[in-house]
Amino acid sequence: MTDALRIENLRKTYGSGFEALKGIDLQVRQGDFFALLGPNGAGKSTTLGIVCSLVNKSSGKVTVFGHDIDTDLSRAKMTLGVVPQEMNFNQFEKVIDIVVTQAGYYGIPAKKAVVSAERYLRQLGLWDRRNSPARSLSGGMKRRLMIARALVHEPKLLILDEPTAGVDIELRRSMWTFLEDLNKQGTTIILTTHYLEEAEALCRNIAIIDKGEIIQDTSMRDLLKQLSVESFLLDLSEPLSEVPELEAFDSRLTAEGQLEVDVRKGQDLNTVFSKLDQQGIRVLSMRTKANRLEELFIRLVESNSAQSGGAL
Amino acid sequence: MSPRAIWTALMTIVVREVRRFTRIWPQTLLPPAVTMTLYFVIFGNLIGSRIGKMDGFDYMAFIVPGLIMMSVITSSYSNVVSSFFGIKFHRSIEELLVSPVPNYIILAGYVAGGMARGLGVGLIVTLVSLGFTDLSVQHPVLTVLTVALTSMLFSLGGFINAMLATKFDDISIVPTFILTPLTYLGGVFYSIHQLPEFWQSVSMINPILYMVNAFRFGILGVSDVNVGISLAMIVAFIVGLIVVCLRMLARGQGIRH
DSSP: OOOSEEEEEEEEEOTTSOEEEEEEEEEEOTTOEEEEEOOTTSSHHHHHHHHTTSSOOSEEEEEETTEETTTOHHHHHHTEEEEOSSOOSOTTSBHHHHHHHHHHHTTOOHHHHHHHHHHHHHHTTOGGGTTSBGGGSOHHHHHHHHHHHHHTTOOSEEEEESTTTTOOHHHHHHHHHHHHHHHHTTOEEEEEOSOHHHHHHHOSEEEEEETTEEEEEEEHHHHHHTOOEEEEEEEESSOOSSOOOOTTSEEEEOTTSOEEEEEETTOOHHHHHHHHHHTTOOEEEEEESSOHHHHHHHHHHHHHHHHTTOOO | OOHHHHHHHHHHHHHHHHHHHHHTHHHHTHHHHHHHHHHIIIIIIIIHHHHOEETTEEHHHHHHHHHHHHHHHHHHHHHHHHHHHHHHHTSTHHHHHSSOOOHHHHHHHHHHHHHHHHHHHHHHHHHHHTTTSOOOOSOHHHHHHHHHHHHHHHHHHHHHHHHHOOSTTHHHHHIIIIIHHHHHTTTSSSOGGGSOHHHHHHHTTOHHHHHHHHHHHHHHSOOSSOHHHHHHHHHHHHHHHHHHHHHHHHHTTTTOO
């Protein structure tokens, strides 16, 4: 099956001499929900900008559903929908006009465009605001408007550059559900985000880019397997005066009276629970101390930074 | 894209452009009507009556073609430069860049929008002028052809200015320091035959002189220059500017990093 996106030896050097991409390779399979992560300035937006024709590449090859952007750009663009990081619509235009105009750029006649626009504006909860000028929308609504605009021509590949930045938790969750449904219906999705729990919750495969290089390109599952230690916080029914004996498990009491337990690869939580139970300690609830992907992400980027002799 | 899809994309740009300048008509359509009315009253009626005949015509009748052309040139140019720089500034140009619209359609759409405003303003100024003088068009086809080509030429000029501009100041430099002086010195208010020979020769390198005179010939039947040369020059400039615009678009100059 043709890859949704294939990037080969992609390089970008800006006019200032800054080398944003140092020959990256990337493959995104059809139907995938793919995360492209990296610290600020790592090259995420440059990569996606090149794919979407917003940035000129210096060299390398990019194909979208088999269409080379150098030789078959029009077809490549037809398959793409883009939700950029920053607002990029005319704030004075009406919501419906922004979406219908975008459809027109893809050659979709007005009548058909209005039907498609209604569909996505309804799904994204913006239909009641269709005649409002875009500037009157809240930040979250503006982000949803950009998603509706990106989908109006029904692309096979949707690229989202930090779509939930600045969006409240409730709305973020509803956008996750929307994107998951879209992915289930067959749309390939590439996501960049600073909310690593978002990537962990949504994406099946992941690439991490740092200083213009791909430093990790694997499945989310395999990546998370690399975690050798995971810390859990346990809420107890009674506060403890001293740390209970858990033998092979490192543990400590937090200032809040919770028990923090480190579980290494190969160890299991059942043992922790049984040992606590033997000592008459009841656990009311439990949560991971930090986002697992966040821990890995920081570790990988720090390791790459140390190897290249730079600082974060 | 299929030819039908390309047509839809073109009409989308054109309709958007026309909607834009008609929505803000007090800024786009009304000012030329007010300014030209003042020109007609002050230069045509008050001062013109003391000047007497110019090339055998009342001064009012003589300046009408030039003033119509001046408003067409200014409106065509400023429509494209402000609209295209505007979408660059608030980044909605990305809507176009990510879409499969071919570059020549982007150019055609914006030029058509500039021409729609330029010719619309030309029509308004013509109607205003009818309140001051009688206009009997001598060569209707030539008149329409000249004004349409001139509008196209300055729309293309506005497009180049917008692509090169990086700040709002950059879109007012050309109209203020190049376009307006060339228009005023392009025979709008006088016949170059009244100038000393040296300044007649200098005037001949002003391209706007040829456009104003071709248009005046179409309406009044008199011109300071050869009308055939005028039309050939306008067409040559148009072809040259189209090539420049398409090359800039292909390179993504000022619009892609």
